[in-house]
Amino acid sequence: MLQLIPLFLVLPSTVSIDFPIYRPSEQYKCGSFLKGHDDKALTLYYKAIDQFIRILSSPFPHQDLLNTKALSGDLNEIKESLETKYEQASDPKNENKKKKKHIVLKQERRIILHSVSLVVFSAVFTISYLVYRLLACCICERSSSGKKASTDGKFDGCTRNSLNVLLALLVLVQVFAAAAILITGQYAEYGMEELPSRLIHCIDDLNLYKRDSDMRIRKLLIDDYQTLNASLTHQLAHAGHTVVDRVKRLTGAHALDTLMNISTNAQDVITVLTDAKGNVRHLNEEASRFEAEFARLRKSAADELLACIEHEIDPLKAMCHKTERLLSSLSATQFRLSTHFLSESSDENLRKIVDANITSALExxxxxxxxxEEIIQQEIDKRVYSAQNTMKMISDDLFVVAETISTQIRQVNFDPLYKYVSLASDDKGQIRKYMQYSGIWLSVVLFFCLSLCTVLLLFFSSNLTNLVCQPLRDPLSRSDVMSLVERYLDIWKTSHRVPEDVQKFLEQRTPADIIRACQRNETFYEIFALDNKYRLNHLKDFEKDSYEQLEKYLQIALNELPEIQPFSTIVSKEELERLGKLSDLNISNINKEALEKIHSLIQELDLSAKAREFEESINNSGGGREKPRAVSQVLEQIKDIQERIADPLRQRLQVLHDNLTRLDTKLNEVQVPISSLIAKIQHAQALLSENVKLHFEKAAKDEFSALIENIDDYAEHVRTQMQTEVSSCKPIGEIAYFSTAALCSKTVDPLVRIFS
Structure with missing residues (x-):
């Protein structure tokens, strides 16, 4: 059966650049506290309370309530805003200030109404119950002079049962509230204690993100370009060989290499087969030793096993019977390997190929x-200097861009965030002490003034959730808070000296625009339109002159080939006739039965596996009894034979099996129809005897295209990285999510739910 020429001899050789993947030096730690088990019941309870607070809350009217001075931290302005800011009356002619609505009261009216209703309900319930008890006592006193058999009124029993049910419900509510307060109080205390360290981890991650972004941009523009440069240099250094190799493949002259490969493989096959036959003879000798050892073991153990069967109790007799069967199965291994791995005709044909000395004939x-190859390479080496200089110039330009971006990244400073957390993280500070004992004081406060303090703290905690946690969790749903952030950003821009390019970027995008872009998985490079300055998404356009110059020099280096004379003959007629005699040779593969036999022997010689299986069997059936002495001795001797003989034998069999498997692969390469190769050589001879320059020019153009394709691959690699990896929003989004979880889910939520 005809075999196809191996693919690696047919397909053109191309160099594909494999840019290394960036490996971060550290892992982000901000969200490590979320890896623990969460209480799902409390989480659902928190969500319900959060939704209730969302219903009670109103948008924050910061534009009407707080002016620029108040936002800047002027305490007098803040005090005046809270005390004197009223909403204009609907009737512009009405100048009565009493009819105007105070802005703060209007914004908080739902929470205030809810709080007042709780206090009123508590007072009304208490007063009503006291009045009811007084009336009941008076009625009881009046009716005591009568002669009724029972003091109960007409509906007193029903009323008493109803009140008992109501009291039972109130008790259940109190129990649930007490349990919730206990659990959430512990969560709140632990969350406040851990909040500083958690936030510090998140700030550390921000600095890590900054370092990663710096390293990513330097890798992309410096290290990856050096990878491209090394690849282009290697291609140019071997361009002569590549061009000639392409000509061989285009014309069919690569059949010369295939024939020489057949001759080399045939020689290797004969050498390996000769060694394998010698190894088989040695293995058969070792097998005889293995069989003799087992025969000796079986003979020495026979008397003791027989005595065990005759004199021991039934469970131990069964063990001895199984041991005897184990020895019989191991002794039944037939270890005789044949040296006929290849048919005699195939072996003879291989020797004919070797005797034909194809390598010397085609040398x-x-x-x-x-x-x-050498002539073309010499000409390319003379003209490659200009291309190398241009590549160095592009490298210098990219280095400057990388340094510029890296400098701007390093100017971003997250260190001021540490000082805001350091107050709470100081063990000797008052804030830390408060956090440490907040659970005790919380219990005392709730114990002494439960109702009033709950209302007051509910007011503040609800606003904390409304104005801090809810906007952090879903910022785009709170346009009031987003506009407040924009106002703070405007104040920061006016009070700080902002570079002109940064000022321009901040004016182009609002915080809401940045959040939406991050949700679309855009990078900061795209969000702030930095490509207008650095043009990394269109690298070849930005360095257009340099890349055009590089392409020009590469084209000159490859296309201006030396004078190439036609090939009068590639292989002489006599040599072709001699090769033609090998066309009818048929070579088969390695005997599959021999390979399977070796593989099965490797499995059978695994005595330790059989011994383990045997021990498990007798342990299960023996009921925990100790093994008879005869059985233990047999197992020890099997282990000794395994270590001394079986293991070395298995290793040598495995080496033999691997060698024969590789040999089978080489035989596939030898099984190429020589007649088709001769036809290819004749076809190549006809093509190269005239228009030879045309074929070399086409091969040179293909090599030039491969070089340009690698340059384009680098430009595409830069574009892809800048749009997906470098300055990605994803780490910042995760840090924001974990910071919100540390502040709200693990600290504020349990604290708020105590008062809810």
Whole structure:
């Protein structure tokens, strides 16, 4: 059966650049506290309370309530805003200030109404119950002079049962509230204690993100370009060989290499087969030793096993019977390997191929192409200097861009955030002490003034959730808070000296725009339109002159080939006739039965596995009884034979199996129809005897295209990285999510739910 020429001899050789993947030096730690088990019941309870607070809350009227001075931290302005800011009356002619609505009261009216209703309900319930008890006592006193058999009124029993049910419900509510207060109080205390360290981890992650962004941009523009440069240099250094190799493939002259490969593989097959036959003879000798050892073991153990069967109790007899069967199965291994791995005709045909000395016969023909490689490479080396200078110039430009971006990244400073957390993280500070004992004081406060303090703290905690946590969790749903952030940003821009380019970027995007872009998985490079300045998404356009110059020099280096004379003959007629005699040779593969036999012997010689299986069997059936002495001795001797003989034997069999498997692969390469290769050589001879320059020019153009394709791959690699990896929003989004979880889910939520 005809075999196809191996693909690696047919397909053109191309160099594909594999840019290394960036490996961060550290892992983000901000969200490590969320890896623990969460209480799902409390989480649902928190969500319900959060939704209730969302219903009670109103948008924050910061534009009407707080002016620029108040936002800047002027305490007098803040005090005046809270005390004197009223909403204009609907009737502009009405100048009565009493009819105007105070802005703060209007914004908080739902929470205030809810709080007042709780206090009123508590007072009304208490007073009503006291009045009811007084009336009941009076009625009881009046009716005591009568002669009724029972003091109960007409509906007193029903009323008493109803009140008992109501009291039972109130008790259940109190129990639930007490349990919730206990659990959430512990969560709140632990959350406040851990909040500083958690926020510090998140700030550390921000600095890590900054370092990663710096390293990513330097890797992309410096290290990856050096990878491209090294690849282009390697391609140019071997361009002569590549061009000639392409000509061989285009014309069919690569059949010379295939024939020489067949000759080399045939020689290797004969050598390996000879060694394998010698190894098989040695293995058969070792097998005889293995069989003799087992025969000796079986003979020495026979008497003791027989005595065990005759005199021991039934469970131990069963063990001895199984041991005897184990020895019989191990002794039944037939270890005789044949040396006939290949058919005699195939072995003879391989020797004919080796005797034909194809390598020496085609050496002169192949030398013509080798000489052409050297001539072409010399010409390319003379003209490659200009291209190398241009590549260095592009490298210098990219280095400057990387340094510029890196400098701007390093100017971003997250260190001021540490000082805001350091107050709470100081063990000797008052804030830390408060956090440490907040649970005790919380219990005392709730114990002494439960109702009033709950209302007051509910007012503040609800606003904390409304104005801090809810906007952090879903910022786009709170346009009031987003506009407040924009106002703070405007104040920061006016009070700080902002570079002109940063000022321009901040004016182009609002915080809401940045959040939406991050949700679309855009990078900061795209969000702030930095490509207008650095043009990394269109690298070849930005460095257009340099890349055009590089392409020009590469084209000159490859397309201006030396004078190439036609090939009069590649292989002489006599050599072709001699090769033609090998066309009818048929070579088969390695005997599959021999390979399977070796594999099965490797499995059978695994005595330790059989011994373990045997021990498990007798342990299960023996009921925990100790093994008889005869059985233990047999197992010890099997282990000794395993270590001394079986293991070395298995290792040598495995080496033999691996060698024969590789040999089978080489035989596939030898099984190429020589007649088709001769036809290819004749076809190549006809093509290269005239218009030879045309074929070399086409091969040179293909090599030039491969070089340009690698340059384009780098430009595409830069574009992809800048749009997906470098300055990605994803780490910042995760840090924001984990920071919100540390502040709200693990600290504020339990604290708020105590008062809810």
């Amino acid at each position: 002169e023909s192949n030398a013509k192409f080798t000489l052409m």
